[in-house]
């Protein structure tokens with residue numbers, strides 16, 4: 001099979017980061033490379049209508065805050081856990097997009113010898129970065145110590161790993177992890 | 184600290200298997216033994232009312248079928264993935280409680296060197312068994328080949344691992360896994 005023209009620059013054509021990652025994870029699953037899924041949105045269900053014989057209808061429910069990250073799974077024996085975030089800012093990623101309990105969760109994962117990270121997408125420029133948990137914690141601590149409340153794009157270029165959007169898989173984060181963690 | 188009287192037989196006092204497992208996982212988390220969470224119930228959200236300024240209210244939603252298992256996470260570098268099921272039957276566990284795509288998911292996990300299993304609770308007798316994925320698949324295949332559509336309790340006693348209900352943790356499945364998989 002011929003490889004696609006290297007000069008083609010893939011665009012996300014209005015797909016959200018979540019859609020791109022779901023496609024990527026589906027690709028990994030089909031190819032037997034990884035089993036990674038997005039967790040469902042946590043919802044507090046208050047009232048369900050069972051009147052219709054066939055289908056229960058949830059009539060009142062509320063969004064709950066997630067206690068963990070969005071995605072987790074396994075590849076070649078390695079536990080993988082990450083959060084995905086988009087920002088409209090063109091210059092920096094605001095840390096208010098991450099919750100403290102998600103930081104705690106990622107620390108717990110790393111203590112158990114898992115891989116934890118965040119994938120950040122700048123929607124205007126379509127640039128995507130993978131930032132390892134250990135690096136993220138440093139920027140988090142800087143904020144906690146009164147420093148800036150965001151990670152600049154330049155810092156992501158230095159301390160993170162740029163991911164080019166491709167055709168299949170669209171966001172090949174596994175390639176980066178395999179290099180970083182040798183698996 | 185004194186250990187609790189060994190003669191005490193803990194009862195689940197009306198707690199569901201899910202509640203017992205959530206308490207167990209919380210115990211593991213607090214003790215730094217594992218990071219394992221239940222995934223939220225998957226819900227298809229159709230209509231959300233944003234009228235109230237503070238809180239979005241989900242006004243119409245439907246339960247979706249889970250594409251994976253209920254619980255996953257990590258302990259000491261090992262990826263752990265399982266489904267938990269209760270049955271009111273006192274003699275056997277009906278395999279209709281498991282979906283084919285959950286079997287597929289567990290097979291995929293094992294191919295990636297993860298640990299996949301099911302925890303089965305007989306609610307009448309409060310007996311709990313851990314059955315490894317590899318064993319479950321054999322009973323599944325037996326059904327697919329026209330054999331019985333359930334796993335008898337006697338088979339679970341032979342091929343599974345009985346778990347005594349305790350105080351903390353309530354359902355110590357990690358102890359069994361550590362023995363089975365040496366971690």
Ligand SMILES: [Mg+2]
Pocket residue numbers: 066069070083084
């Ligand atoms: Mg999220």
Ligand SMILES: [Mg+2]
Pocket residue numbers: 249252253266267
């Ligand atoms: Mg379930």
